[in-house]
Amino acid sequence: MIERNGRVALVAVLATLPTSVTPAWSQDITDEGEFIGTVVLGESRRGVITNTATATTELNQEELxxxxxxxxSQLLDTVPGVTIVNGSTPQGSAIxxxxxxxxxxxxGSDGMVSVVIDGVQKGQEEIYRSGGLLTMEPELFKQVKVTRGPGDGFRYSSGAIGGTIEAETKDAADFLIDGDTFAFRQKFGYESNGDGFLTTSILAWAPDDKLDVIAFGGYRSNGNRTDGSGVEQADTAFNLPSGLLKAEYKFSDELTLSGSISxxxxDEKDVSYDAFSAAPFWGVVDRYTKDTTAYAALNYNPLxxxxxxxxxxFIFSDEQINLSSANISSDLxxxxxxxxxxxxxxENYASFASGGIDHYVTTGIEIGRRERSSLTDTGYNSVLAPGGTDDYVAFYATDEMTIGAxxxxxxxxxETQNLTSDNNLTTADGTEYSTDSVVGGISAFYQLNDNFAVFGTAAYNENMPLLDDLSNPLFITQTEKGVTYEAGVSYDGFGVFAANDALKFKITGFNTRIWDGTTYQFVDQTNLHGVELEMAYVNPAFYADFNASRTRGTINDTSDYFNYAPADRAILTLGKRFAEDQIDLSTEIVHGWAxxxxxxxxxxxAPSDSFTAVGFAASYIPNSGFAKDVEFRxxxxxxxxxxYRPYLSTRNAIGRNFKLSVSKVF
Known part of the structure; x- marks a missing residue:
């Protein structure tokens, strides 16, 4: 039996859950060896994925x-190795x-980090100072997975040297329990800094075991924020309507049709052209940003x-950033x-055994087109954002081979691509540039014993030219190449410091070398190395999560700094659950080094100072009475x-902010 809040009561079910979300548990055995039961310890807020060779962090629905x-972007800000630029605004933030x-x-994007929503890759163009690709409403998602480094990114991109972010939207099954055919969830939220308001409505419907449908509608509004000194941060206000329609129909146990559109x-009025800071000299524009993501999928899985x-x-993505100024005539x-x-x-997934080796093989082919325009009053595309088409074909394959431990x-x-110029002043219509690449990697994971495992990865990537590069005769013919090596150790143990506790940790070291650079001005070669630590501890008294990251970077085979290497940071979360897990209290401490x-x-x-920021969180989900299953947070x-200003941000972090929300599934 699985309760609504995710707590699990049967060990048989526990064994089927991913490592990152499985509550820690231990078996009590008498001196004679008789099994007398299972002690369920609960779980920390996040947990640690210890059974993979990749540096992967998963944020499940409870943590979200x-x-x-x-x-x-605020969903991702506590993942080790991940730094968010201006996380408090959707348009002026980046990863x-x-x-x-x-x-x-x-x-907002350089192509070396992939953002994937429901299997649809988002963003792949640079738009100067006009924002990134993080506009989407966070309430749409039930899970976000962050893979640091190129590990699992070859499924989506040739150039994801930095990493891959995979976000999955909510499903009807997340709200339908015990054979329900209909559910309605309403949520209201408020935050003090910026006088923000949130409302979301979710309708889940499953009339039979073949069809389930979810419809989501939301609206979020925030005014300008203030920093810790009470100074207002101009142009941080936003209004964010959002929607999602998602359905799945099972023709049989073997054939399923699904689809989604979000x-x-x-819509911003009279804001600075520079979405990353409200610098007066950049002038004022109206900026309208819209994102539509859709797919339709047919799955055949014979039993x-x-x-x-x-x-x-079939996948479709539509991203728009429309700029207009009443006072400045520049096409910028x-x-x-x-x-x-x-x-x-x-895409096909196959499993088989051969010669004592278990194989889990994923193969896929993708054929697609990106079309880009940046029309101005001249009738041509903006000089800084050339337009055209990017026709590509990609084939990928992965074979996970298990031999004992x-x-x-x-x-x-x-991947092969063909970029074609269209409606540009500086490059003739029909001018074509073709590029192809073969990239790949190999990873290994070895379970030394019941507790310890070691792992490592070696990968080669090529970040292929973008349509933005049409105006640069060197970059349009050159791929940005990178080699990454990772190695680490993980630990997963029970009864470590007390009879009924559990400890998990994972340490990953990495070294990345990039050459033939096209992203950063005057940077041909980049060398990065660092280490990341994730740790989770639970016992009946409390739970704790800890993570830390350290990255160093140099350029052009010199000791000169790579300015975009993030600052060192550590995050500690301490929490305790009470009253049969109805109440959850926690504190989170973030320390960033200068x-x-x-x-x-x-x-x-610019150089940044050290800081320590403290937050508190409380939730109450009663399991009985008139407020049963209402979520108070x-x-x-x-x-x-x-x-304080986190390094790589152009704005100070927002000051004290109280957030309240209440939600209920009917």
Missing amino acids: DERQASTL NIRGLGSQAGSY YTEN DNDLIDLTAK YNSDHHTTRTAFLV LTITPQMRY NDRTSSTVGAT ATVENAFNET
Whole structure:
């Protein structure tokens, strides 16, 4: 039996859950060896994934609910190795993983971090100072997985040297229990800093065992924020309507049709052109941002054939950033950036044994097109955002081979693209540039004993040219290449310090070398190395999560700093559950070390001071009475009103912020 809040009461069910979300448990055995029961310890807020060779962190629905994030980027801000640029605003934020992913303060994306929503890759173009790809409403998602480094990214991209973020939207089954055919969930939320308001409504419907449907509608509104000193941060206000429609129909036990469409928009008036900071000299624009993501998939999985689990999927993505200025005529300030991606994907998962080796093989082929335009009043695309088409074909394959305690996973991806210029002033219509690449990696995981395991990865990537590079004769013909090595150790043990406790930790070291650089000005070669630690501890008295990361970077085979390498950071969460897990109280402490490993003196990469920010969270979900299953949540962010600017951000972090929410499934 699985209760609504995710607590598990049967050991048989526990054994089937992923490591990251399985509550710690131990078996009590008498001196004579008789089994007398199972002690369920509960779980920490996040847990640690110890059974993979990749540096992967999963945020499940419970953690997403407890964090009460105002933006998608805030969901990711506590993952080791991940640094968020301006996390309090959807449009002016960006992702940095191990120093890669955004040119902080200038571009929201550099192609070296993949963001994937329901299997649809998002964002792949640089739009100067106009924001990134994190506009989507965080309440849409039930799980977010972050893989640091290229480990599992070959399924989606040739160039994800920094990492891959996979977000999965909610399903009807998440709200239907005990044979329900209909459920309705309503949530209201409020936050004090910016006088923010949130409402979301979810309708889940499953009239029989063949069809289930979910419809989501939400609206989030925030005013301008203030930092710890009470100084208002201009242009941090936003209004974010969102929606989701998702359905699945089972023709039989073997054939399933599913589809989804999600929508988010952000309409800003009289804001700075620079979405990353409200610098007056950049001038004022109206900025309208819209994101639509959709897919339709048909899965065929015959029950008597382990070699076939075939999915055919059509994907569509539409991203818009429309800019207009009443006072400035430059096409930089008056352009409609519009990027669409349409693709058809066929993927198969097969399992078989051969010569004592268990194989789990994933193969896929994707054929697609990206179309990009940035129309201005001139009738042509903006000079800084050239338009055209990107036609591509990609094939990928992964074979997870298990031999006893050893798992070896080779991966490869072949991709070819053809970029064609269209409606640009600087590059003639029809000008074509073709590129192809063969990339891949191999990882190994070895379980030394019941507790310890070691793992390692070696990967080669090529970050292929973007349509933005059409205006650069060197970059448009050159791929950005990188080699990454990772090694680490993990531990998973019970009864470590007390009879009924559990400890998990994972340490990952990495070294990345990038050459033929096209992302950063005057940077041909980048060398990055670092270490990341994740730890989770639970016992009947309390739970604790701890993570820390350290990254160092240099450029051009010199000792010169790579300015986008993040600052060192550590995060500790301590919590306790009471009253049969109805009440959960926790505190989170974030410490960022000062960073002067930079040649910049201004902006996002200017030196930053150390800081310590403390937050508190409380939830109450009664299991009986008139308020049964109502979720009451309260959070205090930056409780002591610390004034600080995280390194790579252009704005100070927001000051003290009280968040309250109440939700109920009917």
